[in-house]
Amino acid sequence: MIKISIVSYSNTIPFLYGLNKWHFNNEINISLDDPSTCAKKLISNKVDIGLIPVVSIKMIKDPKIISNYCIGADGSVDTVCIYSDIPINEVKNIFIDSDSETSVKLLMILLKEYWKVQPNLIRIKIKNEVLLQKKSTALVIGDKTFSLKNKYKYVYDLSSIWKKLTGLPFVFALWVTNKNFDNKFLSQFNLALSFGVKNIQEAISFFDYKFNYKANLEEYLNNRISYDLDVDKKKSLTYFLEKLRVNGF
Template identity: 30%
Template sequence: MDKLRIGAVSYLNTKPLVYGIEKRLPGAEVVFDLPSRLADQLHAGQLDVALIPSVEYFRHADDYEIVSDACIACRGPVWSVRLLSRVPVPEIKTLALDEGSRTSAALVQVLLKQQYGLTPELHPLPIDASPDALSTDAVLLIGDRAMHPTTGLYQEIWDLGDRWCSWSKLPFVFAMWIGRRGVDHRELADALQHCRDAGMEHLQQLATEHAGTHGLTVSDCFAYLSRYLHFSLGDEERQGLELYRTKATELGLIAS
């Protein structure tokens, strides 16, 4: 039997979800990559299950199913997903989108449309490019590089988790464990839940191990993992997902 191929996000925010995963699933091959690349690999059949952007689940809902209640979500500020604008937000005409992002790329467009009626011209921000070198009015950053202080070029900075939760009064789910329909994922779902629960019990250890790699102090890293992020997919998270799907579909960001 072929190895189970699991794709996990290579950002700090995935650490609690994959805690001890090699021991829990010794026969599996775990691949770490950017969320957008994992989504492509799952769609191409190169992975069996992956932690992918929630927007990608909606784009392929006929083929996919949620396999675990472990997820990456927030119920307020998230810190690692930010819109940086050189002009007042209502004046944004051009927007660069972090190429590592898909859920957040759709989210920022939903928020700009809902709050200011904006539909900016979009440009890519390559993974290895500095946002300070761009000429766009604003830039969306996700992951580790969104968490560090900016250079002072920006008039406004939005935390997209905070903006969504304040507007919708619901949590936001950035990524979920997704697999293909027609496959029995019950055993895997149990293992992923155990990994998440174990990770939650060892947040201080994870912060100590990974803070330096991500340019954070241990206390800031622990705060990020314990206060900014939420790792369980409950009823309110599902309501938030449905609202997000509705608004993104209205903008043509998800095929209806």
């Protein structure tokens, strides 16, 4: 049995649909986890494949990227944002959602190179809905952002800011393993992911009972999330990881 850890956000609905509908003959077992747990499970060999935050790759022994699909965005993503009632240049403290280290590292780069400010970063575990005190600021990621729409005066989309800074899309998570799989399985795995990405409306309908959010998922999955790990995303990934190295983040 091949154990797979997938991020439990709605942006993975196409992947889940493809893996559920493809003919794996009970070869796979899927667990839904937050991004940091996906990485921890792969690092500790509790799973064989993980959809993990890109900054976690360096923590894995002999990592292999096994798919041409990812969780990415080319411009605004809507679900990795800073929410605040004051402008970013006046912010003293930012509460940061610890679910994904990639988003935190991206924020650190943008604070230094785009906004050129140095607020304190305070790690917290943000629940399904975060209620911020007046003049407080938070980085919130994933489906938790759906309930925050139109509630704050300032919303800074980190993927959009990265695009302004670099001219490139951004990659949040990749399909990674530290095991060796035969080409037949890897081919079927990628065909399953492709099937899901090409049938987003059917995927949304299939999981409607599970992802019951007041959000336009069809718009979000088709026009905000970008699933192909193309040349520009690979270039962006290399550039992002180099930025982390140079800055010591």
